[in-house]
Amino acid sequence: MPELPEVETVRRGLSPAMEGAKLARLQLNRTDLRFPFPENLVAAVEGRQIIALGRRAKYLLIDLEDDLTIIAHLGMSGSFRVEEEALGTFHHPRSKDEKHDHVVFHLERGNETLKVIYNDPRRFGFLHLAKRSELDLYPAFAQLGPEPTGNALDAEYLGKRFSGKVQPLKSTLLDQTVIAGLGNIYVCEALWRAHLSPKRAAGSIVTPTGRPKKELVLLTEAIRAVIADAIAAGGSSLRDHIQTDGSLGYFQHSFSVYDQEDKPCRTPGCGGTVSRITQAGRSTFYCPRCQK
Known part of the structure; x- marks a missing residue:
């Protein structure tokens, strides 16, 4: 299972593509991963701007406008990749196992369109939705200790x-x-x-x-x-x-x-x-x- 450095690496890799972009469409290619997707996930996030990408422990946080956060966990085999579509070409190679592309974030920034794709062969990852102002109450975060990268750890x-x-x-x-x-x-x-x-x-x-x-x-x-x-x-x-x-x-x-x-x-x-x-x-x- 990816540990903190792997998730932080993913966060840093996704930030340039996702931060400031509009989430024009969220494409779910199945009804669940480890858990079912929240019933209101698509309706709640489509059309909103992505404010920032964060991380708490081994969880990726996708902060949207209007106090919403998508909480993503990579599970055992999950990974994100960025595909930038320009003039019909892709700057990054397509996945060799596209049948495991379960979630696609269709993003817009000005005249630029791109896709961020979540691929997970074992489907142990998941996406949840929470209010950003209530993240401390999210069950997985409620009892967490300080981050090893923060000043609170001494x-x-x-x-x-x-x-x-x-x-x-x-x-x-x-x-x-x-x-x-x-x-x-x-x-x-x-x-x-x-x-x-x-x-x-x-x-x-x-x-x-x-x-x-x-x-x-x-x-x-x-x-x-x-x-x-x-x-x-x-x-x-x-x-x-x-x-x-x-x-x-x-x-x-x-x-x-x-x-x-x-x-x-x-x-x-x-x-x-x-x-x-x-x-x-x-x-x-x-x-x-x-x-x-």
Whole structure:
């Protein structure tokens, strides 16, 4: 499933095409994806201008005029692509599996017309509609923690959330009420950068009074850095994820521990070997020698 950097990459790729454009027509090629489309979706959004594209955790937010927001989730295999129609030609190649083109946003900007197409072979994605002024009440957002890219995530905040926790660091960091949008790949990478074992109790890097120890400061910096690096690389193109122009993300070529089982640890001077364990049904990759 695409994680935060992949969704942020999609947002940035779609913004130039969608922001400021008029949503002239919304074409639904089926009645549902993971969930049925809202009954009033087409009537509510057609003819409205797209004000901005945002993101909350792993959700794409398409803000329209009149306080409306389309909430999109890519599921396991969803992707968007942009087709700019000019003089009968397309600047971007058509999809090779157009039978999975389930939603088409027909956009107008002045004399320019273009299409943004949502393709989803497994149909685990979805579109919902909400009032922008009530997004905090949307069930998936109501309990979300701060974004790993925002100023609200710091060692002081995590110190309060980790205090007294006996749960492993790995499962604590995957808790979306602690940090929004942080997934398995980037938790493994951040813990490796901070040289912390995924099995270590979250409360062990906090003082008895809830103050962050040096290890938590380093972990916070590692989380922010690994997310920034992944966004800069266009995310990771594991399985089905591609960018809006059809190109791939390249952060997977920089994985230090994720999916690197039995390979030498990349920490200079470590000499250890990356191991894989299972925690809460998820694969965890780490170096037992340098991650303590």
